[in-house]
């Protein structure tokens with residue numbers, strides 16, 4: 001008899017893998033050496049991105065050897081640059097959760113710098129609408145990471161094209177869900193008492209949760225919900241810091257049509273999805289700047305599930321994102337249509 005998968009094991013591995021990888025990125029965040037390279041599309045990648053991807057894939061391979069993986073980075077630059085490879089290898093070896101049972105869940109160590117490269121390149125699946133596929137963005141918002149702003153470590157499991165599990169590690173967001181949305185990084189990001197930001201998660205049909213990120217095992221979690229929004233004109237909306245990622249002019253026009261007077265809160269990465277899911281903000285608008293930009297699955301899968309499980313609705317048909325509480329989503333879409341329609 002077939003049993004239904006509750007995704008408990010997948011969630012546990014995903015949470016611990018993201019927590020450990022976030023620890024690695026945080027050490028790079030505080031260090032002067034970030035080993036930044038520019039990729040062929042001119043976007044940056046750092047030793048933090050490579051190291052986090054290696055750690056997450058290593059854990060997935062040991063726990064779910066038959067699953068496919070679509071991840072943002074590839075090992076080519078590390079194959080060509082020995083010094084950079086050694087720096088990443090060093091980070092990967094050092095990144096350990098202090099709880100040995102948590103490390104045990106994640107599986108054995110990465111054996112050598114060479115095998116680390118192969119592990120990074122295991123994330124080269126083409127993806128598709130069939131089977132079990134993990135999507136990894138080892139550092140989402142690399143520009144924010146380099147600027148000293150928000151970033152997120154993102155992992156999602158899709159089964160036959162449907163997102164079942166989503167996890168976001170946001171080391172620079174406040175631990176508390178009730179802190180109002182603000183720009184910059186929270187005081188909780190300072191590593192006091194081993195706390196360093198927040199870990200969001202969701203399993204399809206089971207709601208969304210948040211918990212403090214920890215350097216050992218998983219902290220206690222609690223359910224999160226989007227904030228009820230009765231009057232849309234009182235909404236707080238968030239958008240990208242980077243004007244090249246989302247049209248801030250269009251967002252301002254849409255907000256004005258909706259009667260929104262509060263200025264937007266600009267933050268990098270999928271930290272925006274987590275922030276509205278926990279009720280710290282209300283809306284997330286991402287509006288295309290270039291017709292030819294195709295959004296990537298690893299940039300949205302986890303955040304999209306977390307918002308939907310927290311009672312929100314999203315729309316992201318390849319071009320842009322509109323995430324809002326269910327009750328007002330239609331209204332926001334109407335304003336988006338009007339503003340973008342006027343530009344045609």
Ligand SMILES: Nc1ncnc2c1ncn2[C@@H]1O[C@H](COP(=O)(O)O)[C@@H](O)[C@H]1OP(=O)(O)O
Pocket residue numbers: 043072137139140141142143144240241242244245246267268269270293299
């Ligand atoms: N031209 C672009 N348009 C939209 N998004 C982009 C563009 N270039 C990079 N990104 C991706 O935008 C996301 C962060 O944007 P934002 O902080 O504006 O929400 C990241 O996923 C980033 O990738 P990356 O994972 O490499 O940082």
Ligand SMILES: [Mg+2]
Pocket residue numbers: 043044045072142
């Ligand atoms: Mg990138």
Ligand SMILES: [Mg+2]
Pocket residue numbers: 137139140141298299
């Ligand atoms: Mg990204």
Ligand SMILES: [Mg+2]
Pocket residue numbers: 049072137138139140141142
């Ligand atoms: Mg990235």
